[in-house]
Amino acid sequence: xxxxxxxxxSARVSVDGAIAGEIGxxxxxxxxxxxxxxxxxxxxxAEKVANxxxxxxxxxxxxxxxxxxxxxMLIVSQxxxxxxxxxxxxxxxxxxxxxxxxxxxxxxxxxxxxxxGVPVATGMFQASMRVALVNDGPVTLIVESS
Numbered sequence: 421x422x423x424x425x426x427x428x429x430s431a432r433v434s435v436d437g438a439i440a441g442e443i444g445x446x447x448x449x450x451x452x453x454x455x456x457x458x459x460x461x462x463x464x465x466a467e468k469v470a471n472x473x474x475x476x477x478x479x480x481x482x483x484x485x486x487x488x489x490x491x492x493m494l495i496v497s498q499x500x501x502x503x504x505x506x507x508x509x510x511x512x513x514x515x516x517x518x519x520x521x522x523x524x525x526x527x528x529x530x531x532x533x534x535x536x537g538v539p540v541a542t543g544m545f546q547a548s549m550r551v552a553l554v555n556d557g558p559v560t561l562i563v564e565s566s
Contacts, residue, residue, distance in 0.1 A: 452497075487536065
């Protein structure tokens with residue numbers, strides 16, 4: 421499982437012109453699921469992301485987590501995170517999980533984040549989405565379960 425995590429002051433995702441999910445300050449998480457991922461990967465990654473110390477403390481040092489700040493998480497499924505561009509000019513998505521598994525583990529990740537007490541907004545699985553964000557910092561990280 422792979423996540424691109426962006427610290428944001430605001431973020432929203434829309435489908436067909438309607439807002440599907442929106443947050444103020446917190447984290448935008450673009451989430452990709454691989455063929456060999458499991459519920460344990462989803463739980464591990466949700467805990468890891470929620471506890472990343474990437475928010476400033478009173479001195480400005482990145483020393484606080486999303487849980488410390490009370491921020492929210494906008495979670496957007498993105499199978500293209502498993503696009504392999506090493507050969508040719510068209511990405512191969514062979515490593516990405518099939519839709520049924522990806523949906524299940526995406527939902528498991530969402531549930532795991534909520535169980536930690538994180539306010540969660542989401543995109544719409546398998547939809548064509550528009551994501552808008554204000555990256556804070558900018559702070560952008562890639563976090564993987566394996």
